[in-house]
Amino acid sequence: MEASRKLTCRQRQVHFSFFLLGLSLVNAGELRHYSVVEEREGRSFVTNLVNDLGLGQLEFSSRGAKVVSKGNKLRLQLDQETGDLLLTEKVDREELCGHTEPCLLRFQVLLDNPLDIFQADLQITDINDHSPAFLDKEIMLTISESSLPGATFPLKNAQDMDVGQNGIDSYLVSSNPYFHVLTRKRSDGKKYPELVLDRALDREEQAELRLTLTAQDGGSPTRSGTTEVHIEVLDFNDNAPQFEELLYRVQIPEDSPIGFLITTVSATDKDIGVNGQISYSLFQASDDISKTFSIHPLTGEVRLKEQLDFEKTQSYEVNIEARDAGTFSGKCTILTQVVDVNDHTPEITLSAFTNPIPENLPETMVAVFTVSDLDSGENGKITCSIQDDLPFFLRPSGENFYTLLTQKPLDRETTAEYNITITVTDLGTPRLTTQHTITVQVSDVNDNAPAFTQTSYTLFVQENNSPALHIGTISATDSDSGSNARITYSLLPAHDSQLTLDSLISINADNGQLFALRALDYEALQTFKFLVGATDQGSPALSSQALVRVLVLDANDNAPFVLYPLQNASAPCTELLPRAAEPGYLVSKVVAVDRDSGQNSWLSFQLLKATEPGLFSVWAHNGEVRTSRLLSERDAPKHRLLLLVKDNGDPPRSASVILHVLLVDGFSQPYLPLPEAAHEPAQDDDALTLYLVIALASVSSLFLLSVLLFVGVRLCRRARPASLGGCSVPEGHFPGHLVDVGRAGTLSQSYPYEVRLMGDSGTDEFKFLKPILPNFQDHPLGSETGEISNCRNDWDFGIQLK
Incomplete structure (x- = not known):
């Protein structure tokens, strides 16, 4: 294992050495130039290298071309089949090159067998996708109001990520009467704005200015950025103090205490700072004025220095001077009138009070009170009132007597409690007021129904x-x-x-x-x-x-009930089927109902089992039993069909139906199998006659039994009318074309059903089954199994053949 690893490593080193040797021997060839616009979407087309390199498509694909870029800044993808060079992602020139122009990105195209290297560069062309932006949201300037027109004030320049003509081109300033802006250019090529003063500033007219400086680039469409230039105008002392009023008129009660504030004079100076600081003083005051009044030098508050006497002096004239830090000053006059004192407030005495007050009563007395004032003259005259938004009013009841009454019947459900403030005011100067608040509860009266x-x-x-x-x-x-x-x-x-x-x-x-x-x-x-x-x-x-x-x-709690063929008859009903019947011949029709409603009463029919599979079929939606093929002599003469009737409830309920079918050569001569022993020609006629007699006797017996059963059911149902519960259905003589379903089986009451049949190739077929009573849906079926004659012959059992 270790030896194989060493061998693999050596092989890689040898291959790499040959690769470097090949690179040193390859002629890089001519440098190719390509250009794309920035912000193009991924999968954008750059060039087709098959055409650029002069290679065939097959040669290009076989030589395994690769694209390599330095630092992987440029995301390029080469389609080996077409030779298309594509950008794999959106390119941002500012992110790749910043302010460098032009923005060139080198890449190489490598081909194997033999090894070739082609040098190329891709120029990213700038678009105007950045707006100029100022580093500061606000530029602060301080300019003295003494500055002369023509003065200049340089401002900070804006930044723009774009280059060339997409960079900053000019500066503008919002319309104003004082400044305009010039666009200057530095040695490095960057442009900056410079404010020029057109008209002398007046701080008193406008202490500060706010201008909007706009930087525009040269792109198409043009982009711009703004900042706010906040100019603060410095003050120069060129204004005198001025009083808000030249003449102040005041009235002073004679009982005003020492130190009482008579008034406050106020002067303003349009200058600010030291130039606008004002001091107040009495101007050319007599000894009487100096002893009686004083003024605060900073606030201008004029106060009493000694007690006033209305009988001694009724008025005073006081002159005030305001001076700033320079040589400017202003003057005003205070005319002071001494007023006789109204120093007693009115009084209220409550004599009677009713609480609570029942609602819904007309004009009801709430309280009786008296008012008084110890002053005399106008100071002793009194007015009395309450709030205007209350359903109460005051009625004078003699000298200084008042009665508080309800204005209309009260409604406790709207307002259960009232706070009534009685206000008593005299007519003195100044007027004195006394208020007294009483709370009135409203008691409830049963005047609202649930x-x-x-x-x-x-x-x-x-x-x-x-x-x-x-x-x-x-x-x-x-x-x-x-x-x-x-x-x-x-x-x-x-x-x-x-x-x-x-x-x-x-x-x-x-x-x-x-x-x-x-x-x-x-x-x-x-x-x-x-x-x-x-x-x-x-x-x-x-x-x-x-x-x-x-x-x-409704819930699916009732199983389907079979009306035809009836399953609990004493003798099973047998349908006759001629052997000559064609495929699709209507053998019988299963009629069923369901006491439930909606989808719980939707019925479907299914053939579960048959004596001869494939001979019969049942239609799922109408219950028609039909032949599926031609009959043959080998088919059994009697057939037993087991059918399933199922509703659409959840869970579904079902009922089974057994149908007997007898094959006959004709309806007048039913076919019965002959005994195996009867083979002699001499005995054929006697055996056939015997079978016919037996068949006729059976049919006649079945007919008589059905008639007796039908009559017995009718008589039994009429003998028990009181046993019908719930919603009753009128009973009477049914027409001959109706099937009478009595209180038996799953039907809870008697319902007449009209069964219409139509002829089809010599057979009788059910057309539809519907209730005759119009309110059948209002009288649901019962849960027991009903009885009905269900033989499919021309017998008189309540079904009319048409």
């Missing part, structure tokens, strides 16, 4: 449900409170006297849950509806009602 969440409810119940099954919940709400809102639920008497609602449904009086008391049978009761009531416990009690509809869902 309301169901739905006007009607539809509930679904699968038949054969377990007793006491919860089938749904009804719900009602009452806007009242307390006992007036407590709801009880009940079942209302049914309008249909035949609907025993108490045996079907019960309701929980507290929460409205409905329960099925017993198992429901879809075939007996498919749907029923009733009314439920919701009653509160108020006095008088109020109630409402809602309709509940219960739909019983």
Whole structure:
């Protein structure tokens, strides 16, 4: 093993040495140039090397051409069959070459047998796929308002990943009255913007400017990038202070305390910094003014230095000066009026109060109160009010007496509580106000009936449900409170006297849950509806009602019932089949019904077993039994067919049918096999006569038995009319073309069925079977096995032949 590894290693070294020797001897040949545009999708075509190298397609494929690029930056793929050189992925020029222009990527094409190397380069052509971008989102500049027009201010340039004409071409600045921009070029070829001042700045007019600087490239279409230039204008002291008002008029109550703030004067200077700092002082003040008033030098607050006396001095005139740090100043005047004091607030005294107040009552007294004020004159006059958005009002009831009344009947369900604020204000200067808040509760009256969440409810119940099954919940709400809102639920008497609602449904009086008391049978009761009531416990009690509809869902719980041929007859019915019948001859038709509905009642027919396989077939959808081939003398004279009738439920249910078929040479002479011993010609006529007599006797007996059975069933059913439960079906004389299916087998009531037959090659064939009663779907079949005469002859057993 070790020796073989050493041998393999030596072989590789020898091969590699020969490969290097071959490379040194190969002439690289002429350098080939190719070009592609960047951002092309993968699998893009570059060139066809078969044509470029002047080789045939077969030679090119056999020499195993390969493409090699330095550093594997360029993803190239060579199609060996066509010689097409393709890009395997999208190429980004900026990622491969950056700002280097032109962007050339070298690669080699290697061919074996003999070894050739072809040098080539691929130029990646730039497209304008990058927009200029500034490194800073905002450029800050500080310019003095004393700067002269023509001054220049260089700005930072933008960056663009593209090269050549796709690079930055020019700069623009948003429209403004002060600056324009020039595009300058550095020694390295990069362009940068320079702002030029067109008009002198005024900081007081505009303290700062925000301009949008835009860099555009020369591509097509043109791309651009923007940044914001924020220019802050430096201040120069060229403005005097100015007061907001030249004349201030104020009124001072005589009882104002020492230090009371009379007013605050304010002056502004359009300059900023030291140039805009203002100091306030009294200007040419008399001794009386200096002793009574003072002003803060920085804030301009004018305050009292001593108590005022209205009887001594009614007014003062105070002059104020504002000065900045330079030589500029401004002046204003304060006219001060001393006002007599209204120093007593009104009072409220509550005399009567009613709480709570019943709802739905017209104009009701809530409270009675008095108001007073110790002041005199205008200061002693009083006004009284409450909120405007409340259903209450005030009525004067004599001097300084007021009554609080309800404006309209209250509704507790809308608002259960009111907070009423009584406001008393005098007419003094300044006006004094007293407020008193009272809380009024609204007591409930049973004036709202319960309301169901739905006007009607539809509930679904699968038949054969377990007793006491919860089938749904009804719900009602009452806007009242307390006992007036407590709801009880009940079942209302049914309008249909035949609907025993108490045996079907019960309701929980507290929460409205409905329960099925017993198992429901879809075939007996498919749907029923009733009314439920919701009653509160108020006095008088109020109630409402809602309709509940219960739909019983069908389950596949009934097997198909065979109407024809009847399987429980005392004598089996035999169908006669002539030996001359053609293939497809209608032998008989199986008629069956299913008490279920929907797909549970869809029936299919199947032949399970036959005496002679392949002789008979049954149609899956209509139950017709037909011959599959011609009859022969070797076929047995009697055949027994076992058929299956299956519904489409889940799981499916089925019933079996046995059909006897007797082969005859004709309907008048049924064929019977002769005994093996009768071979003498002299005895043939006697044996045939005997067989015919036996056949006729059998047919006659079978006919009489069928007639007696049919009459007995009719008489028995009429003798027991009271035994029919559930939905009754009117009984009477059936026409001769009807099959009467009584309460026997799986049918729960009597149903007349019309069976229509039609002639076909001398035979009688069922055309359709349908119920005569229009409400047949409302009266489902029973679960017992019914009896019906099922012989297929021209006998009078209730089936009319047409």
